[in-house]
Amino acid sequence: MTTVASPPPLPPPPPGAAAPPLVAEVPLRPAETGVWIAIATISMTFAALTSAMVVRGSAAPDWRHFRLPPLLYVNTVVLLASSAVLEAGRRRRAAGLVRITFGLGFLFVAGQVVAWRQLAAQGLFLATSPSSAFFYVFTALHGLHLLGGLGGLAYVLRRFGTAGRGPAPVAALGAAALYWHFMDVLWLYLLVLLAFRV
Amino acid sequence: MNPPATPAAVTAHHHTPPQGFLRKHVFSLDHKVIGKQYLDLALVAVCTGMLLSWLMRFHLAWPETPIPGLAKLSPNGAAGGVITPEYYLALMTMHGTIMVFFVLTTAPFAGFGNYFLPIHVGAEDMAFPRINMMSFWVTLVAFLVLVSGFFVGDGPPLSGWTAYAPLSAVGKDAGPGQGVGQTLWAVSITLFCVAQLLGALNFITTTLDLRTKGMSLARMPYSTWAWFITSVIGLIAFAVLMPACILLILDRVAGTSFFIPAGLVISDRLQPHAGGSPLLWQHLFWFFGHPEVYIAILPGFGIVSHILPVFARKPLLGPRVLIACLVAIAFLSYTVWGHHMFLSGMNPFSATLFSVPTLIITIPATIVTLLWIGTIYGARLRFTTPALFCLGFVSVFVSGGISGFFLAQPSIDTYLHGTYFVVGHFHFVMGVAAMFGIFAATYFWAPKMFGRMMSETLGKWHFWLTFVGVYCVFMPMHYLGLAGNVRRYSAFTDDYLKPLIPLHRFITIAALFTGAAQLIFLFNLIRSRFRGPRAPDNPWEATSLEWSTTSPPPFDNFGGRPPVVERGPNEYGVGSGARGADYLMQAAAAPPGVH
Numbered sequence: 158m159t160t161v162a163s164p165p166p167l168p169p170p171p172p173g174a175a176a177p178p179l180v181a182e183v184p185l186r187p188a189e190t191g192v193w194i195a196i197a198t199i200s201m202t203f204a205a206l207t208s209a210m211v212v213r214g215s216a217a218p219d220w221r222h223f224r225l226p227p228l229l230y231v232n233t234v235v236l237l238a239s240s241a242v243l244e245a246g247r248r249r250r251a252a253g254l255v256r257i258t259f260g261l262g263f264l265f266v267a268g269q270v271v272a273w274r275q276l277a278a279q280g281l282f283l284a285t286s287p288s289s290a291f292f293y294v295f296t297a298l299h300g301l302h303l304l305g306g307l308g309g310l311a312y313v314l315r316r317f318g319t320a321g322r323g324p325a326p327v328a329a330l331g332a333a334a335l336y337w338h339f340m341d342v343l344w345l346y347l348l349v350l351l352a353f354r355v
Numbered sequence: 356m357n358p359p360a361t362p363a364a365v366t367a368h369h370h371t372p373p374q375g376f377l378r379k380h381v382f383s384l385d386h387k388v389i390g391k392q393y394l395d396l397a398l399v400a401v402c403t404g405m406l407l408s409w410l411m412r413f414h415l416a417w418p419e420t421p422i423p424g425l426a427k428l429s430p431n432g433a434a435g436g437v438i439t440p441e442y443y444l445a446l447m448t449m450h451g452t453i454m455v456f457f458v459l460t461t462a463p464f465a466g467f468g469n470y471f472l473p474i475h476v477g478a479e480d481m482a483f484p485r486i487n488m489m490s491f492w493v494t495l496v497a498f499l500v501l502v503s504g505f506f507v508g509d510g511p512p513l514s515g516w517t518a519y520a521p522l523s524a525v526g527k528d529a530g531p532g533q534g535v536g537q538t539l540w541a542v543s544i545t546l547f548c549v550a551q552l553l554g555a556l557n558f559i560t561t562t563l564d565l566r567t568k569g570m571s572l573a574r575m576p577y578s579t580w581a582w583f584i585t586s587v588i589g590l591i592a593f594a595v596l597m598p599a600c601i602l603l604i605l606d607r608v609a610g611t612s613f614f615i616p617a618g619l620v621i622s623d624r625l626q627p628h629a630g631g632s633p634l635l636w637q638h639l640f641w642f643f644g645h646p647e648v649y650i651a652i653l654p655g656f657g658i659v660s661h662i663l664p665v666f667a668r669k670p671l672l673g674p675r676v677l678i679a680c681l682v683a684i685a686f687l688s689y690t691v692w693g694h695h696m697f698l699s700g701m702n703p704f705s706a707t708l709f710s711v712p713t714l715i716i717t718i719p720a721t722i723v724t725l726l727w728i729g730t731i732y733g734a735r736l737r738f739t740t741p742a743l744f745c746l747g748f749v750s751v752f753v754s755g756g757i758s759g760f761f762l763a764q765p766s767i768d769t770y771l772h773g774t775y776f777v778v779g780h781f782h783f784v785m786g787v788a789a790m791f792g793i794f795a796a797t798y799f800w801a802p803k804m805f806g807r808m809m810s811e812t813l814g815k816w817h818f819w820l821t822f823v824g825v826y827c828v829f830m831p832m833h834y835l836g837l838a839g840n841v842r843r844y845s846a847f848t849d850d851y852l853k854p855l856i857p858l859h860r861f862i863t864i865a866a867l868f869t870g871a872a873q874l875i876f877l878f879n880l881i882r883s884r885f886r887g888p889r890a891p892d893n894p895w896e897a898t899s900l901e902w903s904t905t906s907p908p909p910f911d912n913f914g915g916r917p918p919v920v921e922r923g924p925n926e927y928g929v930g931s932g933a934r935g936a937d938y939l940m941q942a943a944a945a946p947p948g949v950h
Binding site: 201 | 482483552555556559560561563564565590591593594595597598599601602605609610611612613617629630631632634635638639642
C-alpha cells in the first residue's frame with residue numbers, strides 16, 4: 158500500500174485550449190434520453206393500472222357501465238391540435254407556437270375537469286363503481302403527467318427569453334415536444350380503453 | 356413524476372462549486388453530497404430498524420418481562436413495558452418497511468450509486484442534478500412520514516411490510532394502527548416510489564449519455580454495471596408499486612373498492628365496500644416485491660465483483676458472463692413474483708408456472724457465485740476488511756440461497772412458507788448479504804469519500820463478530836421452521852412451540868450481541884471520518900476512475916480534466932504497470948497514487 162500525500166489539484170486548463178470533449182459534445186442530449194426513460198416508466202405505470210382494471214373488472218358484479226361524456230372527444234381534438242402546433246413550433250423554433258400549445262394544453266386540462274363535473278352530475282363519483290373509480294384514476298393520473306408537461310413547456314418558454322427573442326433552446330424544446338407527443342399517444346390509448354371497458 | 360427533464364439538463368455540467376453552507380451541505384446538487392446524505396439516512400434508518408428487531412427478539416424470548424421505557428413510547432402498545440400482540444406486529448411492520456425500503460434500497464443503490472456511478476463513468480455529475488436532489492429529499496420526507504406513524508393515533512400499522520389487503524385497506528376497524536398509521540405507510544411508500552423513479556431516471560441517463568471519452572459500456576466497472584441494471588429494474592418495479600399504493604390510499608380514504616371484497620365483516624362491522632380483489636394487491640405488490648429483492652442484492656453483486664479482484668490481484672473471471680448473468684437475473688426477476696403467493700389459493704398449475712422460472716433464476720445466480728470463487732481460486736488474497744466482507748457476502752448469499760431451492764417448490768413451500776424457515780432464508784440472502792455488501796463498500800470506499808482510512812483492526816473485529824453472529828441468529832431459524840415454528844406470532848404458548856423457546860432465547864442473545872458489535876463499526880466510521888490517517892489517492896491499488904482522482908474528489912470530480920479511458924477495469928496481475936505495479940489504471944494518465 159502506498160502512502161503518498163494527495164497531489165495538489167490540477168491547474169485549470171489554459172484559456173483558449175480545446176474544451177474537454179465531454180463538456181463540449183453532449184451538453185444537452187441527456188434531456189431527450191431522460192424523456193425516453195420517463196416514457197418507459199410512465200407506460201409501465203399505466204400498464205399496471207390497465208392490468209388492475211382487467212383483473213378487477215373480470216369478476217365484478219358491481220361493475221357499472223356508463224357512456225363517456227362526449228366532451229372527452231372534443232378534448233381529444235384539442236390535445237391533438239396542441240401537439241401539431243408544438244411540432245410546428247419545434248421545427249420553426251417559434252416561441253409563439255409553444256405559447257399556443259401551452260394554452261391548448263391548459264384548455265385540455267380544463268375540459269377534463271368539466272367532463273368530471275358532468276359525470277358527477279350524473280351521480281358517478283370515484284367510489285360509485287369500479288368503472289368510475291378507474292375512469293377518475295386514469296384521467297387524473299394522465300392530467301397530472303400533462304401538468305408536468307405544461308411545466309416543461311413553461312421552462313422552454315422561459316429559456317426563449319422575453320418576447321421570444323433569445324436563441325431557441327433546441328434540445329429542451331425537442332425533449333418537451335417528445336414528452337408532449339407521448340401524452341397524446343397515452344391519452345388516445347386511455348380513451349380507447351375507457352370507451353370499451355367502462 | 357415531473358418528467359420533462361429539461362430544467363436540469365442545462366446545469367448538468369457547467370455548475371460551479373456552491374458557496375453558502377445550505378447549498379454546499381444541505382440542498383446540494385453535488386452527487387457526492389447527495390450520495391452521502393443517502394448513506395446517512397440509511398444509517399439512521401438501519402439503527403432504527405435494528406432497535407425494533409431487538410424489541411421483537413427480546414419479547415419473543417421473554418414475553419412476560421417488561422422493557423424499560425417502552426411504555427413511554429407506546430402507552431397502549433406496550434402498557435407497563437410488555438409488548439401486546441398487536442404492537443409486536445406493528446414493530447415487525449416498521450422493521451420490515453424501514454429495512455427493505457430505507458436501508459437495503461437507499462444504501463447500496465441510491466447511496467453508493469449516487470456517489471460513485473458518475474465518477475466511474477468519468478462524468479462531472481449526474482445528468483440531472485436538480486432531479487437528483489429532489490430524489491433524496493422526497494426519500495427523506497417519505498422516511499419521516501413513515502416513522503411519524505409511531506407518534507400518531509394508535510401507532511404504526513400492523514399489516515407487515517407487504518401490507519396485504521384487505522387488512523391494509525379497511526381502516527381502523529382492522530386493529531390499532533390500521534387507521535392513520537396505515538395511511539401514513541401508504542403515503543410514505545408512494546413518495547418513496549416517486550423518489551426512486553427520479554433516481555433511476557438519473558442513473559440510466561448518466562450511464563447512457565455522460566460517459567467520458569473511451570468509456571465504452573464494456574469498460575464500465577462491474578459495480579456501475581450493477582447500479583445501471585438495478586436502475587432499470589427499479590424503473591419498472593417502482594412504476595407498478597406507486598399506482599398500487601395510490602389505489603390502496605383511495606380504498607382507505609375515498610371509499611373505493613379496488614382490494615376490499617363484498618360482504619366483509621371486520622370487528623362486527625360490515626365494511627361498506629363491494630367486489631374488490633385482495634389478490635389484486637398481492638399481484639401488484641409482488642410484481643414489485645420480487646424485483647425489489649434484486650434491487651437490494653444486485654448492487655451487492657456489483658460491489659463484490661468490483662472489490663474481489665482488487666484484493667485477489669487477479670482479473671475477475673468471466674466479466675462478460677457476469678454482465679450477462681446480471682441482465683438475465685433482471686429479466687427473470689419479473690417472472691417469479693407468484694412464488695410469494697403459493698399459499699394464496701392459486702391454481703396449482705399457476706404455481707408450477709412460477710416455480711420453474713424461480714428455479715431457473717438460480718442458474719445465473721449460481722454462475723455469478725462460481726465466478727467469484729473462480730476469481731479467488733489460486734489468488735494470493737489480501738485479507739483486508741473489505742475483502743473479508745466480500746467473502747462473507749459470498750458465504751451468506753450461498754447459505755441463504757440454498758434454502759431458496761426448497762422454497763421454490765410449491766409443495767414444500769406450503770409447509771415452510773408460514774414458518775421461521777422463510778425468515779431465516781430472506782434475512783440471509785437479502786438482508787445480511789446486502790448488508791455485507793454495504794459494509795464491504797463502506798470499508799473500501801470510505802478512504803475515497805472522506806479522505807481518511809478506516810481502522811483495519813477494528814474492521815476485522817467487526818467482521819468476525821458480525822459473521823459469526825449472523826450465523827448464530829439466522830441459521831437456527833431454519834431448524835425452527837422445519838420444526839413448524841410459525842412466524843409473526845408474538846409469543847409461543849402452544850404446547851408444540853414451548854420446547855423451542857430456549858432456541859429462541861439463544862437467537863435473541865446472539866442478536867443482541869451481533870447488534871452491539873455494530874457499535875464497533877459505528878465508532879470506526881465516525882472516528883476515522885475525523886481522526887483516521889489521511890488516505891492516499893489509491894490506497895488499494897485499484898484500477899477504476901475514482902482512484903485516479905484525489906481523496907476526496909474535487910467538486911467536479913476530476914479537477915476540470917475529464918479522464919480519457921484506455922482499458923477496462925479488470926487489468927490486475929498484469930506485471931506491466933507503471934513502476935512495477937501489477938495493475939493498469941483505466942485512465943490514461945499515470946496513477947497519481949503510485950510513485
